[in-house]
Amino acid sequence: MSRPVWRWTLLVWAVVTALGAWGLVAARRADLRAAFDLDARILHRVLSQRLEQQETILYAVAALSDQGMDPGRLNRYVQTLIHPYPQIVAAQVCTPAGCQVLASGHRPLPRLPFSFQEQPAVNWLAGEHPLYALTLRGARVWVDAQALLVASDLPREPLSVQIYRPDSGERLTGQATPAGRAAFTFSAEKQLGTRLEPFPVRFARTHSWQVWPWGRLAAWSILTMLVALGVVWLLTVRGRTHQALLDERRRAQGVVQASTDGIVVLDPQGAVVQVNPAARLIVGELRIGAAVQDQVQVGATLSQAPLDTAQFWSAREAQAFPEGTALQRNGQRILVEGGLTPLLGERGQLLGRVLTVREVGPLRQRLLARLDAGERRVREHEQMLSHVSRLSTLGEMSAGLAHELTQPLTAIVSYGQAGTRLLGQDPPDLPRARQAVQGMVTQAQRSAQIIARLRTLVRRAPAQRVQVDVVQAVHNILTLCQADLSRLAVTVETQFPVAAPALGDPVQVEQIILNLVRNALEAMDEAGECRLDLRIEAAGDWWRLTVQDSGAGLSGETLARLFQPFQTSKPGGLGLGLSLSQTLAQGLGGELTGANAPGRGARFVLTLPQWSGDVPAR
Numbered sequence: 001m002s003r004p005v006w007r008w009t010l011l012v013w014a015v016v017t018a019l020g021a022w023g024l025v026a027a028r029r030a031d032l033r034a035a036f037d038l039d040a041r042i043l044h045r046v047l048s049q050r051l052e053q054q055e056t057i058l059y060a061v062a063a064l065s066d067q068g069m070d071p072g073r074l075n076r077y078v079q080t081l082i083h084p085y086p087q088i089v090a091a092q093v094c095t096p097a098g099c100q101v102l103a104s105g106h107r108p109l110p111r112l113p114f115s116f117q118e119q120p121a122v123n124w125l126a127g128e129h130p131l132y133a134l135t136l137r138g139a140r141v142w143v144d145a146q147a148l149l150v151a152s153d154l155p156r157e158p159l160s161v162q163i164y165r166p167d168s169g170e171r172l173t174g175q176a177t178p179a180g181r182a183a184f185t186f187s188a189e190k191q192l193g194t195r196l197e198p199f200p201v202r203f204a205r206t207h208s209w210q211v212w213p214w215g216r217l218a219a220w221s222i223l224t225m226l227v228a229l230g231v232v233w234l235l236t237v238r239g240r241t242h243q244a245l246l247d248e249r250r251r252a253q254g255v256v257q258a259s260t261d262g263i264v265v266l267d268p269q270g271a272v273v274q275v276n277p278a279a280r281l282i283v284g285e286l287r288i289g290a291a292v293q294d295q296v297q298v299g300a301t302l303s304q305a306p307l308d309t310a311q312f313w314s315a316r317e318a319q320a321f322p323e324g325t326a327l328q329r330n331g332q333r334i335l336v337e338g339g340l341t342p343l344l345g346e347r348g349q350l351l352g353r354v355l356t357v358r359e360v361g362p363l364r365q366r367l368l369a370r371l372d373a374g375e376r377r378v379r380e381h382e383q384m385l386s387h388v389s390r391l392s393t394l395g396e397m398s399a400g401l402a403h404e405l406t407q408p409l410t411a412i413v414s415y416g417q418a419g420t421r422l423l424g425q426d427p428p429d430l431p432r433a434r435q436a437v438q439g440m441v442t443q444a445q446r447s448a449q450i451i452a453r454l455r456t457l458v459r460r461a462p463a464q465r466v467q468v469d470v471v472q473a474v475h476n477i478l479t480l481c482q483a484d485l486s487r488l489a490v491t492v493e494t495q496f497p498v499a500a501p502a503l504g505d506p507v508q509v510e511q512i513i514l515n516l517v518r519n520a521l522e523a524m525d526e527a528g529e530c531r532l533d534l535r536i537e538a539a540g541d542w543w544r545l546t547v548q549d550s551g552a553g554l555s556g557e558t559l560a561r562l563f564q565p566f567q568t569s570k571p572g573g574l575g576l577g578l579s580l581s582q583t584l585a586q587g588l589g590g591e592l593t594g595a596n597a598p599g600r601g602a603r604f605v606l607t608l609p610q611w612s613g614d615v616p617a618r
């Protein structure tokens, strides 16, 4: 645990403990104050009643004396009256002639000159005399001020009480508590409650330090200390756990970052959460938070069956890319390996997925491309072996062909010359001229038959009728031509639907596309900026593939005889590509057309029937 945390915990503990202690002390002090107030109130009441009783006795003595009661009876009566009140030491009835003592203790009463007073009064003696007299007319009641307070009046809890003379402030009587080491003192000052004797009285109670709730204070601080230690312990454990988690996460991130395989972590919805540097190199820059399938375009290349990407991205089981999977990066297709692995929580819930991508190394990529090309060549070989062999014999046959044709052609020439001659006679020999023309027609038909036989010889075997994804086929050809595309730095612009299933022969479709792309590349060989636009769109029941280049375009002469065999402008060209491609397209039920593109370059359009699920009968 770090020092600041300790310091803060100590500070919080001290503040909480101090606040709690202050609360406990304040509560205790309030209790003590309430007890003091109650005791003072009770004692004040007792003393006030005592004074009232003295005055009542004064009024009684005055009344009885006014009635002229027999002195003996009055004496007995007054003695009975004052007996319960020890502070009343005597009563007198006075006249100007002298005073008669009615009830008296043992001590002699001080002298007090007679003065007739219609209203009750308090008469103080000079000096610090303990007695004072209450007088009303001729009656006097002598009170011992020191006896006003009786020990039994005091509460159990020591209380200091002082009664004072109202006129001089002199202390009449009091009861002081033993002086100790006082922590604090409560005090209160009141007046005793009669109009005649409004004596000030002061109450005080002192408390020592022992009155504080030391036990509870100690318990409170121990409790808060334990809580603080508990908090520190929890924080320490939490801090360690947090640190361990951080270290674990750093290690995991380090492994991900250091991996030479591309790793893309996805959330359960397929949005990108984390991308390592290798993945950025292989896949390109990915936006965090955006769906992965919008950013990573994958598709199979070596297999004709396209990758079901929707199923691939949403599967809950681990799955590997099929052999030869390629992904699109900056318009280029890169062969990759890897797959998608789901991350499952403890209860089997999907936490996310991890996409691993490994670029099939350039050597392996070339090997695969070669393999791909090799496989293709084998396939093409099977299909075209007889075709090529027939073509190769074309040269050998040309002599025979020439021989075959020379004869009818010579005959046609002879018939023509004879016909001309017969028509030039006068008169013209029409029957023989007709025979000559008829002979020309027969020889010409024979020539046509010879040529038709040759065409039949070079025509290919019937095409397959299966489902072909035109998008996939174009991708395959681009991968095949990748080396040339890179060499010429061709910018390839594609505008494809997700898939374009057509009815046709996979090899023938690719052969047509390969012819068109190769011609485009050859046309751009010398051009400045090389740009190849490929577009696939639906047109009714057809798929239309447009291949447009930025090459020199088609000259008027070439355009006029574009799809005719042996029509070439290239030094080593055969002039058979377009003618064969058109024958193949027509054989598949489609069409191939070509023209100059607006502006610059040539544009070829291949149409193929869309796949409807049924294979038409041949």
Ligand code: ADP
Residues within 6 Å of the ligand: 515, 519, 520, 523, 549, 551, 552, 553, 554, 555, 558, 562, 567, 568, 569, 570, 572, 573, 574, 575, 576, 577, 578, 579, 601, 602
């Ligand atoms: P080859 O390529 O052997 O010459 P093709 O039948 O494929 O035979 O092409 C015939 C001719 O059509 C080419 O020689 C060329 O002059 C012309 N041609 C074909 N495609 C293009 C194109 N994209 N741009 C310009 N000319 C083209």
